[in-house]
Amino acid sequence: LSSFLYTADAYISSSSAIKFQTLKIASTANNLISSQATSIQSENDLLALIAKTDRGEAVSKDDRLLIREWFNKTSLAYNESNQSPFDDEITYGNFDVTYVDSGKSQDGNPAGGRLFRGSLGRLLYRNEGLFQHLIREPSSSDGNAKIFAINYIKGKLFNFIPMAVILKGVIARLSDEERMKYVNKYNNPLSILGTGRADFEPPIIAFGNPDKGNAFSIQAGPGSFVILDTTYVSPRIRLGLGSRGSIFVFSRTNNPLADTWKQYLALKPQKASELGVKLIITGTLSYFLSSQIILKFAVSPLLSLIRKIVMIASMFTMFTGALLSISRGGIERNDFAKDVNKGQ
Numbered sequence: 001l002s003s004f005l006y007t008a009d010a011y012i013s014s015s016s017a018i019k020f021q022t023l024k025i026a027s028t029a030n031n032l033i034s035s036q037a038t039s040i041q042s043e044n045d046l047l048a049l050i051a052k053t054d055r056g057e058a059v060s061k062d063d064r065l066l067i068r069e070w071f072n073k074t075s076l077a078y079n080e081s082n083q084s085p086f087d088d089e090i091t092y093g094n095f096d097v098t099y100v101d102s103g104k105s106q107d108g109n110p111a112g113g114r115l116f117r118g119s120l121g122r123l124l125y126r127n128e129g130l131f132q133h134l135i136r137e138p139s140s141s142d143g144n145a146k147i148f149a150i151n152y153i154k155g156k157l158f159n160f161i162p163m164a165v166i167l168k169g170v171i172a173r174l175s176d177e178e179r180m181k182y183v184n185k186y187n188n189p190l191s192i193l194g195t196g197r198a199d200f201e202p203p204i205i206a207f208g209n210p211d212k213g214n215a216f217s218i219q220a221g222p223g224s225f226v227i228l229d230t231t232y233v234s235p236r237i238r239l240g241l242g243s244r245g246s247i248f249v250f251s252r253t254n255n256p257l258a259d260t261w262k263q264y265l266a267l268k269p270q271k272a273s274e275l276g277v278k279l280i281i282t283g284t285l286s287y288f289l290s291s292q293i294i295l296k297f298a299v300s301p302l303l304s305l306i307r308k309i310v311m312i313a314s315m316f317t318m319f320t321g322a323l324l325s326i327s328r329g330g331i332e333r334n335d336f337a338k339d340v341n342k343g344q
Helices: 002-037 043-050 061-080 113-117 119-124 176-186 261-265 272-296 301-326 335-341
Strands: 095-101 125-136 147-157 161-173 195-200 204-207 216-219 224-233 237-242 247-252
Touching: 043 061, 043 095, 043 237, 043 247, 061 095, 061 224, 061 237, 061 247, 147 195, 147 261, 161 224, 161 261, 204 261, 272 301
Parallel strands: none
Antiparallel strands: 095 125, 095 247, 125 147, 147 161, 161 195, 161 204, 195 224, 204 216, 224 237, 237 247
16 A cells, blocks of 8 residues: 555656646746747837737837837937938838827827827727828929928718818928927937928818818918927838927828828818807807897797707807817927027
8 A cells, every 4th residue: 555655646746747847838938929929020020019009099018118119229220321211212102100109298199189189089089090191292493302291180070070180291301400409308319310390281170071072171270390300211111209209100001091181182271260250150149049039939838949959059159169269270289399499
């Protein structure tokens, strides 16, 4: 019996050792797999990782650090090559805004702002496309080619009203003096060869579908500008660094929606402030009529109900007009812009 117990104990010990070794090997394999999954070795790895982040809104802390690390390493290598992205043809074309990571000094989301990419904005507005195109026109008579930036948001308001926002701006290379003002202010390493300033016209906000002939547009808010350093370009992606430390990954796209901004810009926009005044006047008059004149004839329950509906609609019209009158079109305030323009 003792011999049997000894043999059984030896078998159990041997079996435990085998299980321990098996678990150890499995743990090592899992660590290797995890290490491979959490490293970015190529553009393919980068795009695969950020595809799960909803353009950076749902990125984990660890993945954010990995993306930043790859971004900085790739940008540094490109900068050391002394290439100017402004002179490279692959810099230009249609690009999807694939990933955004806001810098510490950034107010709101740098791609869409709070109005469209904030928590409330994403609840009310279903995004179908977020683009930034760079377009270089043929050289003019003075030998200089104009470079345009097109920031384009396409989606549906309340999930059924087609809506688009377009900002069109001219890009100019930033002088070293201006560049250093932003470097000193926000402590971000903007490159000499890749940093430019895009001066945008007031935003165009369009509703409806141009293909069906039911679209209209309004021009809301002030003009604006952004500072963006193109830190790396390839046939597939373009990397950008904002003056306040935000990083962007743009991927070249063939999405049919990418060019629909042209149809919206072809519309004749109405100024939001003018439309707002018209709505305020219309709402005020209808409210007065429903509350005073119609009151004398609202003797039945049905007419009384109609009167209340008209009054509510009138108040909504006035409120909408007031919002349009003061609308900035989603443009975030930039107090530092005044300091730079003053040379401070």
